[in-house]
Amino acid sequence: MLTFNQYFDKNSDLRHLANPNQKALDSVFDLISLERKNKKSGYYELPFEQKALQESHAYVKEKQFFLDSVKNIVIIGIGGSSLGLKAIDGLLSHLPARKKIQLAFLEHTDPIEIQKSLYNIHIKDSLFIIISKSGTTIETSSLMKYVIHRYGLFESFEKKSHLLFITDEDSPLYLLGKKEQVSTVGISKNIGGRFSVLSAVGVLPLMLLGYDVERLLEGAAEFEKNFFERKEEHLLKKAIFLAKNRDRFPINILFSYSSVFKDFNSWYVQLWGESLGKFDIYGKKVGLTPISLIGSIDQHSFLQLIAQGLMDKTITFLSIHQAKYIEPKIPDISFEYLGCTDFVNGASFAKLLNVQQIATMETIQNEGIPTDHIELEELCETNVGKLIIYFELLTSCVGGIFNINSYDQPGVELGKIRLREIFKILSKA
């Protein structure tokens, strides 16, 4: 279960925006329903589809014997092709079902990082998964060439079985996979990378790691169904509040209380930043800047700025209920000179973390800063599915109000063109 609490009206002058009227709610809802109906993005369908599950099961069944020997999975993919998978594994890696497979990510072109990531990776017990919508992203294609060369992955049919492509149907990489008889799983073209984690991009690797991906999709499906049956109106309210206060609060912080959220927060940063930073249909630049914080640790780095710096931020707190995590405890020891720290003695660390989150939230609220709070009852596939689709739907709603296309990223293309130009100049020099 997830609980949602919104405290947007601590500032009396924000009260009307914190409680939008029915017309406003209906208008955003209609917008999103239309998007979904028109299949502007395919992500809306993913929780209800059987495609990713079936194709993943088929792959696992075909390769069962080889997969039983796999000790390392190396993901070659960047941005939307890796962040979602990393986020979910980060949240759930403590589950007993998680196989003892090492998951490594080869994401970028940093020479030091490449060497470190592949240290101790040998072909015999490794599976290399190339994830890319096109296969032509320069980081991914370069790293793919590197691993294929380093491990001789194209040298024989046997070696090719250590490779798996997950890519858009009929993309260059898809065609290469088919031609070279590499296992290749296709995903629909109209699912953007950052909205793709509930497709085969996430589902297939997560299945290989031992997770119950059916429950992941069921959780997402349940939340989405409820949303479209108008049972999750808080989401519409939040979208309206954030979108309509974009000039006053251009920065949105996700302040997550547990280090397990670290990669989830990075996934959110990409989803929010890349979807919402756009020209709107009137040619105006809009955007909301996402920031990732982890509690309690970032209370000691960023809280001062939130509490007493510019009032340009909203804060979403994300936490796990303490009840399920009773160990370890703070020992009931008292040291001379440090008696003022004894008030937490005997409490579980989870309880301390929980109270820290509440204390920080209340302190920030008292400054008149808009906050909301999402609490997960526990970390399990179902709840993570809900959390994923919640943030995706929220992003779509805000993008809808902004009058932008939430699903493209034209600003990234300019840099790619310039990269090619500079290489051309250098090669002539």
Added chain:
Amino acid sequence: MLTFNQYFDKNSDLRHLANPNQKALDSVFDLISLERKNKKSGYYELPFEQKALQESHAYVKEKQFFLDSVKNIVIIGIGGSSLGLKAIDGLLSHLPARKKIQLAFLEHTDPIEIQKSLYNIHIKDSLFIIISKSGTTIETSSLMKYVIHRYGLFESFEKKSHLLFITDEDSPLYLLGKKEQVSTVGISKNIGGRFSVLSAVGVLPLMLLGYDVERLLEGAAEFEKNFFERKEEHLLKKAIFLAKNRDRFPINILFSYSSVFKDFNSWYVQLWGESLGKFDIYGKKVGLTPISLIGSIDQHSFLQLIAQGLMDKTITFLSIHQAKYIEPKIPDISFEYLGCTDFVNGASFAKLLNVQQIATMETIQNEGIPTDHIELEELCETNVGKLIIYFELLTSCVGGIFNINSYDQPGVELGKIRLREIFKILSKA
């Protein structure tokens, strides 16, 4: 060597601010010189002091026999007590001098993280270093109690030798250390946590890890000396530009091209955010919001927002010159359908990363967004010392122009009081 390039005047209407007149430069310089002279913060003296070096050498000499057996160092400390050390180890861990000691950080009260950090840590080959200005920070004191209890560190004189306290002279933790005969190294009270990495807080652990800390301090000293001899005027120019444009560009991004900068960026985020987010002397809330990005990876998550979202950001690029890192290379392989990716074939990954940084910077500049670029010739102690003091001096200059106290963090105290209150209420319930 570090090179500094500033491109603040790509927007014609910012040109006058990008080139402040001599009076403005002198005024900021005088401000900072006075701060240093008045010892408003002790950090200015650290690169020139022998104290941290001498006390660290003394500790190493006394414990040489025990230290030779240490395979794990566990740092118990949060915020300024851990971020600087982690940053420097992240930047330099590839150096041959770095000993094969595992460095673990026990920073916060997350139950899952605690268990993970201490997995496989046994007392016999481990040193536990408690770093805290007071010893009463609740995360640090609770975790200290936990490790002392778990490993029985107070049970005998022998076991106490596995403990080391680094703390303010005469703080509660200092007094406890002296009373219990735990090795205790004191630091000056007027050095804030986030400015303390060149004190024993950083120097002693870094020495234990095998780094050449003399050169770290020398690098910092050289840069600081040059700055106060008016040979690094670009720093004053940048401070004026950022401070005077705070309303137009309230967000400052540090976009570092290599994953080795990850922890360095976190150090910068704390330094910048916590120092500059304040009430000024007129009672007005001011602040600049720092954001950490790593290239090329975050080109695929955040670049869209920079390029086409709100124009409220400045970007500092940080990179390493490619010349020293010629391996690995992108293999000269061509795949059918992927021919458009072959223009980088044969280049080193470092070169690709380098050109990606240039291409991204130029693309952003063309949008009229203010950028600057710091390039390190190579990753070594000297250059890292320079980089550290550069950002500290920059922070002081901006804080000086803001008319704030850059060295306190009153906003964090409110949450601590509320934490205590909630625990009191809960214990009565």
